[in-house]
Amino acid sequence: MNFPLYIAKRYLRSKSSQNAVNIINFITFLVIVIGSAALFIVLSGFAGLKTFSLSYTNMVDPDLKALPLTGKLFSVSESQDQALQQLNGVVAYSKEIEEKVYLTHDQKAHIAYIKGIDSTFLKTTPIDSSLYFYGDWAINGLQGVAGQGIVNLLGLSINNFRSPLVIRVPKPGKGLLGQRLLKDSYNETNLVISGIYQIEEELDRKYVFADLPMVQALLEKDSTQISGINFKFKDAANIADLRQQIEAIFPGQVVLKDRRELNSTLHRMLNTENLATYLIFTLVLIIALFNVVGAIIMMILDKQQNSKTLYNLGTTIKALRKIYFVQGILVTGLGGLIGVFLGSLLIWSQLAFGWLKITPSLSYPVEYSLINVLIVLATIIVLGIIASLIASSRINKKLIAH
Numbered sequence: 001m002n003f004p005l006y007i008a009k010r011y012l013r014s015k016s017s018q019n020a021v022n023i024i025n026f027i028t029f030l031v032i033v034i035g036s037a038a039l040f041i042v043l044s045g046f047a048g049l050k051t052f053s054l055s056y057t058n059m060v061d062p063d064l065k066a067l068p069l070t071g072k073l074f075s076v077s078e079s080q081d082q083a084l085q086q087l088n089g090v091v092a093y094s095k096e097i098e099e100k101v102y103l104t105h106d107q108k109a110h111i112a113y114i115k116g117i118d119s120t121f122l123k124t125t126p127i128d129s130s131l132y133f134y135g136d137w138a139i140n141g142l143q144g145v146a147g148q149g150i151v152n153l154l155g156l157s158i159n160n161f162r163s164p165l166v167i168r169v170p171k172p173g174k175g176l177l178g179q180r181l182l183k184d185s186y187n188e189t190n191l192v193i194s195g196i197y198q199i200e201e202e203l204d205r206k207y208v209f210a211d212l213p214m215v216q217a218l219l220e221k222d223s224t225q226i227s228g229i230n231f232k233f234k235d236a237a238n239i240a241d242l243r244q245q246i247e248a249i250f251p252g253q254v255v256l257k258d259r260r261e262l263n264s265t266l267h268r269m270l271n272t273e274n275l276a277t278y279l280i281f282t283l284v285l286i287i288a289l290f291n292v293v294g295a296i297i298m299m300i301l302d303k304q305q306n307s308k309t310l311y312n313l314g315t316t317i318k319a320l321r322k323i324y325f326v327q328g329i330l331v332t333g334l335g336g337l338i339g340v341f342l343g344s345l346l347i348w349s350q351l352a353f354g355w356l357k358i359t360p361s362l363s364y365p366v367e368y369s370l371i372n373v374l375i376v377l378a379t380i381i382v383l384g385i386i387a388s389l390i391a392s393s394r395i396n397k398k399l400i401a402h
Helices: 003-013 019-055 080-084 148-154 211-219 238-247 265-287 292-300 304-312 317-353 370-392 399-402
Strands: 063-066 089-107 108-117 132-135 145-148 164-168 186-198 209-210 226-233 255-260 357-359
Touching: 019 265, 019 292, 019 317, 063 238, 080 238, 089 148, 089 211, 108 148, 108 211, 108 255, 132 226, 145 148, 164 209, 186 211, 209 211, 211 238, 226 238, 238 255, 265 292, 292 317, 292 370, 317 370
Parallel strands: 108 209, 145 186
Antiparallel strands: 063 226, 063 255, 089 108, 089 164, 089 226, 132 186, 145 209, 164 186
16 A cells, blocks of 8 residues: 555544644634535536526527628528528528617607517527517517517507507618608507517517518518528538538628627626636635645644654655645545535535525526536645645654654
């Protein structure tokens, strides 16, 4: 058996004759357990929040979206439309047109976006499957769907044909609006709300969904002009190959973005928050692991006579240092494993029972991930190695001879 490891294990199991040393060792071990458990729980909580925050993008964003390379709009010819229909690996695609509009109802106003969609929109973007949806998804020349935020701001109600939502948009053209009469400056249409979606506060205040031909007419655009095409792919589809085929259909017209690229800012923000939280808790662990340095030094002083005996029996200074170095790694490693185990129990209980609630009907989202286990253990081991090196370096001939 490895001699330093054998002695380190004996020291780990044995109690000191000094009660104060035993208390310090226990507190040190407890700090490592609590610190590693806390780091794992926080990382699991942030992983759950990240998944929860990104879950709505599956409802509002397609697998792939074609956007105009320049400007707001691009045109789709009949031949291009037919080429899209021939793509293998595409379940469905839908066209849309989007523009900022001025909404009014019952002397209340709000600026939002109107999105004109076709009949296949829900096949590419299942927004009607949101957790909270009221009414019907009826999109036609008279009816549309609005977010809960818009409905609350404007005091709208479902299927209120007597008091519809009024939508205004500036007419295209040049010149100042003040040079024309108000009624000549805007195009206007009425829309009856048939359904209300509720996903996320910002999105709930942003979009009104309406019929594509109606929105094109409101914006004075022809039937070939759109602002985007949404694609839904088969599970086994070759995404890279399909991107190349779509780019070949629209040479120099569009830029293609997947769901992650459409939400790049959100991904960067969540990753930055996760990294910042990890660094803060790692700093706490670094401070806590100073206890390890102190505990090992106390152990060195407590076992000074034992170390002197081993030295006289032929053990080198290097081997003595290695004994306490290994002991420090054993303490931090064992504490880290127990901490991760306890943290795992808490995370599993939250996943199984949802005892911690955000709202009475929504449990706090957490996610158990093997990568978080490895991150916590690696952090503890690395910090333990550094602390053990600092403490074990105190062993020298002068200390042994004293």
